Amino acid sequence: MKTAESLGSESSAPVFTEPRRYGRWASAAGVLLLSYLIAKSFYTNPFIEHSVIGEYLFHPVILGGVWVTITLAVTAMVLATVLGVILGLMSRSSNPVLTGINRAYIAFFRAVPLLVQILIWGNLSLFFQRLTLTIPFTSITLIDLDTNDVMTTFVAGALGLGLHQAARMSEVVRAGINSVGRGQFDAALSLGMQRRQVTFLVVLPQAMRVIVPPAGNEFISVLKATSLIFVIAGGDLLTNAQNIAATNLRVLELLTVASIWYLAMVAIATAGQRLLERRYSKGYSGDQTSTSPIRMAVQKVSAWLQR
Amino acid sequence: MVAAVEITNVSKSYGDVEVLINASLVVEAGTTLGLIGPSGAGKSTLLRCINHLETIDSGTIKVHGEMVGYRREGNRLFELGHSEIARRRAGIEMVFQHFNLFPHMTAIENVMAGPVYVKGVGKGEARAVAMEHLRAVAVENRADFYPSELSGGQQQRVGIARALAMDPTVILLDEPTSSLDPALVGEVLDTMSELSGRGITMLVVTHAIGFARSSCDDVAIMVDGGIIEQGPPGDVLVNPKEERSRVFLRRVIG
Numbered sequence: 001m002k003t004a005e006s007l008g009s010e011s012s013a014p015v016f017t018e019p020r021r022y023g024r025w026a027s028a029a030g031v032l033l034l035s036y037l038i039a040k041s042f043y044t045n046p047f048i049e050h051s052v053i054g055e056y057l058f059h060p061v062i063l064g065g066v067w068v069t070i071t072l073a074v075t076a077m078v079l080a081t082v083l084g085v086i087l088g089l090m091s092r093s094s095n096p097v098l099t100g101i102n103r104a105y106i107a108f109f110r111a112v113p114l115l116v117q118i119l120i121w122g123n124l125s126l127f128f129q130r131l132t133l134t135i136p137f138t139s140i141t142l143i144d145l146d147t148n149d150v151m152t153t154f155v156a157g158a159l160g161l162g163l164h165q166a167a168r169m170s171e172v173v174r175a176g177i178n179s180v181g182r183g184q185f186d187a188a189l190s191l192g193m194q195r196r197q198v199t200f201l202v203v204l205p206q207a208m209r210v211i212v213p214p215a216g217n218e219f220i221s222v223l224k225a226t227s228l229i230f231v232i233a234g235g236d237l238l239t240n241a242q243n244i245a246a247t248n249l250r251v252l253e254l255l256t257v258a259s260i261w262y263l264a265m266v267a268i269a270t271a272g273q274r275l276l277e278r279r280y281s282k283g284y285s286g287d288q289t290s291t292s293p294i295r296m297a298v299q300k301v302s303a304w305l306q307r
Numbered sequence: 308m309v310a311a312v313e314i315t316n317v318s319k320s321y322g323d324v325e326v327l328i329n330a331s332l333v334v335e336a337g338t339t340l341g342l343i344g345p346s347g348a349g350k351s352t353l354l355r356c357i358n359h360l361e362t363i364d365s366g367t368i369k370v371h372g373e374m375v376g377y378r379r380e381g382n383r384l385f386e387l388g389h390s391e392i393a394r395r396r397a398g399i400e401m402v403f404q405h406f407n408l409f410p411h412m413t414a415i416e417n418v419m420a421g422p423v424y425v426k427g428v429g430k431g432e433a434r435a436v437a438m439e440h441l442r443a444v445a446v447e448n449r450a451d452f453y454p455s456e457l458s459g460g461q462q463q464r465v466g467i468a469r470a471l472a473m474d475p476t477v478i479l480l481d482e483p484t485s486s487l488d489p490a491l492v493g494e495v496l497d498t499m500s501e502l503s504g505r506g507i508t509m510l511v512v513t514h515a516i517g518f519a520r521s522s523c524d525d526v527a528i529m530v531d532g533g534i535i536e537q538g539p540p541g542d543v544l545v546n547p548k549e550e551r552s553r554v555f556l557r558r559v560i561g
Binding site for chain 2: 189191192202206
């Protein structure tokens with residue numbers, strides 16, 4: 001200290017000092033205040049009765065709706081993924097008819113709004129009274145069913161969501177396949193692999209790394225889009241919440257209940273997405289050496305998934 | 308005796324660009340041939356035509372007397388179906404400039420892939436054999452590492468082990484050391500030299516003239532889509548007959 005003083009401030013070692021970021025403080029305070037005011041206006045709103053939210057959060061009808069929403073989203077996503085992979089592979093085919101059909105499918109299902117598609121499936125019985133499957137050019141009938149029996153709101157919702165989503169998934173899959181280098185095909189072919197093996201053992205596992213992150217986002221949007229089947233009284237979370245609200249007139253409380261459940265479901269789906277991403281990024285600059293307990297737990301789970 | 312690889316008057320073009328022009332080459336069984344020549348001469352393309360990764364426009368390529376990608380009926384050649392081509396490819400293995408290991412599989416899984424998926428060997432047996440091959444190329448201590456965790460030289464040696472695991476009669480090596488760090492070239496060339504004594508026919512596209520001189524039984528020079536000269540390295544590299552060979556060799560050897 002003495003030497004520093006005697007040498008004067010010019011020659012002493014300079015001290016790193018944080019600049020005073022007034023703007024940052026001001027903007028943070030402003031945003032916090034705004035959030036507080038919005039939250040407060042909801043919380044203190046005399047028309048929202050908090051006890052009603054608690055009362056209905058685990059109401060059997062709401063839980064039933066949550067179950068329908070989850071199963072519907074999963075069913076639609078499985079359908080979309082299977083169809084999406086087929087369409088994605090078709091887009092790379094050397095057969096012009098297949099690529100043409102692929103393009104037409106995507107053009108149609110991307111252009112027509114999802115809500116319209118769900119209404120079409122839900123009202124299918126208006127223009128097809130019976131669903132029959134006959135062997136072409138013969139009169140042998142394999143299946144003959146009443147459309148209203150088959151086309152439950154669940155099936156209509158799953159088809160509407162799934163077919164629409166398949167068009168989006170096929171683009172995701174195509175991007176994933178395109179990300180796999182030409183050399184991988186060369187290596188697999190020169191080993192003597194059959195084309196199907198090249199696709200399923202070499203190309204798709206690598207494409208998954210590119211496919212999984214956007215596919216996770218797609219699943220989350222499907223999860224939310226299930227609320228659209230409200231228009232065909234689908235028995236999902238939103239439908240059931242609205243039905244209760246229609247009888248007790250607690251509209252905002254029940255929408256809050258629905259929102260809490262959607263938030264929770266999306267949070268879980270996001271966590272699942274992280275796990276899958278890790279599972280499919282193996283072999284790409286490893287995080288195997290990580291020692292954080294959370295990561296190690298994640299690795300254990302993903303190792304278990306691999307079995 | 309039937310030659311291991313017999314290429315006769317092969318031509319190929321991409322649109323207007325002629326890549327191969329009447330190329331002919333014979334590689335006797337169990338020998339190592341070094342294919343050298345300036346960039347763009349068509350060396351890699353010729354190699355890729357041998358296992359039918361590329362189609363040809365005219366001429367014939369036979370491996371042990373059999374065409375890999377075509378079937379002859381009278382005077383017509385028909386391209387074979389994918390599964391038949393795959394079957395015929397299984398005895399011809401390839402090693403690539405950029406290794407092309409499967410990044411989602413560990414080193415040993417890469418070596419096991421051919422035997423397990425193509426030959427239907429059981430996983431336990433395939434693993435044991437794969438370990439032997441990894442030991443032969445001295446990367447057995449990296450068996451459970453992913454390719455991204457290996458050096459270029461190690462990756463290429465795994466690539467060679469992957470080829471060996473299929474018990475090939477012919478190995479095609481496409482510039483196996485060209486994308487390696489200079490310090491790592493030696494270890495891969497040593498592995499290749501060892502291999503050339505094993506009785507497997509090897510066709511090596513290479514810029515390593517030293518390797519061609521010391522480890523190849525034959526050297527062929529390819530210029531402008533054709534093989535212009537073929538013979539023992541002592542002749543071709545020292546006293547080339549063709550002017551174009553001399554021009555090329557003067558540039559690479561000095």
